Amino acid sequence: MKYVDASYITVEKNFDPIYKDIKYLVNGKEYETFNFISILRNTKDGGSGRSVISEVSTAIENAYQTLLYELGLVRTGGAKKGFITSQRRLGEKEIQLLKKAWSNLYSNKSENAIVLNEGMDFKEGSSSTVELQLNERKKTLQEEIDNIFHNKENFDDFMKEAIMPILTAIKIAFNKDFLLEKEKESFYFEFDTREISRGNIKERYAAIKVASETE
Secondary structure: OOOOOHHHEEEEEOOOOOOOOEEEEEOOEEEEHHHOOOOOOOOOOOOOOOOHHHHOHHHHHHHHHHHHHHHHHHHOOOOOOEEEEEOOOOOHHHHHHHHHHHHHHOOOOOOOOOOOOOOEEEEEOOOOHHHHOHHHHHHHHHHHHHHHOOOOOOHHHHHHHHHHHHHHHHHHHHHHHOOOOOHHHOOOOOOOOOOOOOOOHHHHHHHHHHHHHHO
16 A cells, blocks of 8 residues: 555546546556545545545634744743833934844844933834733634644543544545455444443443442
C-alpha cells in the first residue's frame, strides 16, 4: 500500500447526477477508484470530500490570530503602545535616537528602559477591544475548537462523536474497495470496538454489583 498526496490527484467525474462515475488522475495517468482507498468526509460525488478545517476556517483563523497577538505581547515584554508628547520641537537626530530607544523597548531585552528629557511625556494608548476581551475570547475559541473536533470530557461521548464517524468512514472505504461484488454478499469489514466502547469504570462496578446481588 502506498500513500499518494492529494496535491498529485485530480478527480475526473462525469456529468450524470444519478449514475456518478469517478476516475483519478495521478500525474496525468488514469486510475479507477478501486485502485485507491478513499476515506472521504462530506462527499457528494464519491471521489472528493470536504475537510472539517475548510468548513470552519474562520474559527481556526481566529484562534491562529489570537496566538499571534499573544506572541506579539510576549515579544514586547507586555509593553503597552502609546505616543510621546514634547513641549519643544525635536531635531532630526533626537527623533532618530528616540525611535531607536523605542525599538529597543519593544525588543523584550533586559535593558529596555527609556529616559525622557524634561518637557517630554509618554501617554499610554487605551486598551483595544481585543485586549479587553482576550481571555474571554480565548475561552470561546477553545470551546469552538472542542466542538469542531468533538473533544468531550466524557469518554463515551468522545467515542461516539469523534472516533466512531472516522471508523465508519474507513469501514465504508474498505467494504467498497477491498471486496469483490460477489464477496460483498457474504463478507464485510467491521472494527471490533467492544473493549474501548464498554462503559466507564463507574458503570462497570455498578453492573458487577447488580449482577452479584441478583445471584
